[in-house]
Amino acid sequence: MRPREGARYAFEIGPIRPPSEGRDQSLLIRATRNCPWNKCAFCGTYRGKRFEYRTPAEIKADIAEAKALADELKAASWRLGWGGEIRNEVISAIVRGNPEIYGEDAVPPELREARFHSLINVANWLASGAKTVFLQDANTLIMRTPELVEVLKAIKSTFPTVERITSYARSETAARKTLDELKALHDAGLSRLHIGLESGCDEVLAFIRKGVTAAQHIAGGRKVVEAGISLSEYVIPGLGGHKWSEKHARDTARVLNEIEPDFIRLRSLVIREGTDLHARYLAGEFEPLSEDEIIAEIRDFIAVLECRSYLVSDHMANLLWEIEGQLPEEKARLLKIIDDYRAQPLHKRLEFQMKRRLQSHLSVHGGIEPGTKAKVETAFKAIESKTDSMEKEVEAALAALKQGAM
Template sequence: MKYEGPIYRPPSEADSLLIQATVGCPHNKCTFCMVYKKGPKYRVRPVGEIKRDIDEAARIYGSRVKSLFLPAGNTIAMPTEQLAEVCEYARRVLPRLERITVYGSAQYICKKGFQEMKRLREAGLSRIHVGLESGHDLVLRRIKKGATRQQQIEAGLMVREAGIELSEYVILGIAGPELSEEHAVETASAINIISPDFVRLRTFVPKINTLMLHWIRKGKFKMLGPHGVLREARILIENINTRTKLFSDHYTNYLNLQGDLPCDIPAILATIDKALSWDESEFRPFFIGTQ
């Protein structure tokens, strides 16, 4: 099996078979992301190559494969019929396959439209990981996400309507102190409209080779400390009123916050409030990410 570039997948796909369908990211402009800043350039792998990798995986792992993740950074941008062909082939060749998952940014989902998303669901695509990051338009522009709040909402609703599971990612601290509360409230508002299956929290960590790190070193962006991040998380969570599952399954976070929303909100807020009584020195130290 072949793989080009860094291996990058959600923690929830840790047990998934990885078969690379695309290389790199077609957007590759987010100011906080370092993954593909030095390449490789985005391209779609030939379907024949992808099928050969699936065949090899079937010979090696056989019936053990229950979930398949198709990297790299934005595989939803792959031409729909090619991605559908890969999904259908994987379903035929891997007998116990239950889930096929990709990363997908809102702008590429919107470009496909509902009918193409429905086609992918019918072909076997079962879950999309979408970087919402924020529901605040100014924050989205600053981080060069490539999608507006409205596009994020439209994409999320489209995925849900097509019958595909949706995992939305939120970055705590990405707005800085001055927009922290607005970021939290507007993001909760977007989540309430989209009503994703999962909300996954990440805490902003500056990464090497990114514009955000340059801004921090130049004093153009101020980071939130642990208490600031937790207060932001509190505002976000207390404003979510839709049914969804919350996870903070990532090494960047200060606390492991998870539960079924909205019923578990009181317990989660109590956990945050307890942590806010701790000295900030008790949380993980500041670090610059290298991966």
């Protein structure tokens, strides 16, 4: 690697990106830090972290660093005889050949980790065709429009192979932008926004402190669609608990029917320890749905959907990953997936739940800690012998498996 004076050999990467951007190996560019709202009761992603704008100059310096790393990776590949192809051997050669940049003794651990993350993000992105970029963190749309346009243009001019630039946004922020501003962002290269709708039910939105009403969701979402920006709306089945389950399903579907987003993505509720929702659950203020009740709620939700959207269950939080298809054409098929599941006897459904959740847990952790393992074994034994307590044992095992896995 050519030494570059003053180079950090790393660019900032925030904590999360949507699974679809992970699947596409998007290059991650951090346009702002953390979440400007940071009050949603179910979310702990940015808890305790202050929101910060980054200047276009800072962001463009990161884009330049990503470009330099991409050039180094390609050059190393040619040097090693791989003809520009980015393989593990290329990454290893760069790391091994540059101990002053990646060596354990030469660099503080945090910077070393940032350098590895940056190198691997760029390598994966190049290996998958260098086509997609995701702007972090929680609400990039909050940037002043001319500054965001400047960043989008910098990405497009630095990386001519990029076909798609996406980001997270809040409905409330989208609703505050003018249509012309959103069109300007689209023209500059913003292809898709991922918005956390969570619910279209005002009671649920108030309870979880989403800071947005159903009407604002509709106004923001419709404006994004009208500007020509592809829109993914995220829904959280189970978020209304027992109290609002029916209304949550119905109102959310109605709001989406009005927005007509390109994608509707399901993220079934997982109550994470350390969140306000977890505290309210412990205080008896929130009564969560069981796995089967969430599935029933999803059925009610899909039954009311009439929009032309692609429904996706691309997250481990969902029990039935099979619920995926184009609406309205495939609505009957999607409902049948749910009906087939619900038609199974209780012990079969519990066994299915356990196997799915165990699979998700193992894919994240690679193993299982002794306390959780004991609960899992007890639950499987209870299912096998169909004891009266099998539902209770499964509930305890699922709660343990879900923590940290999703």
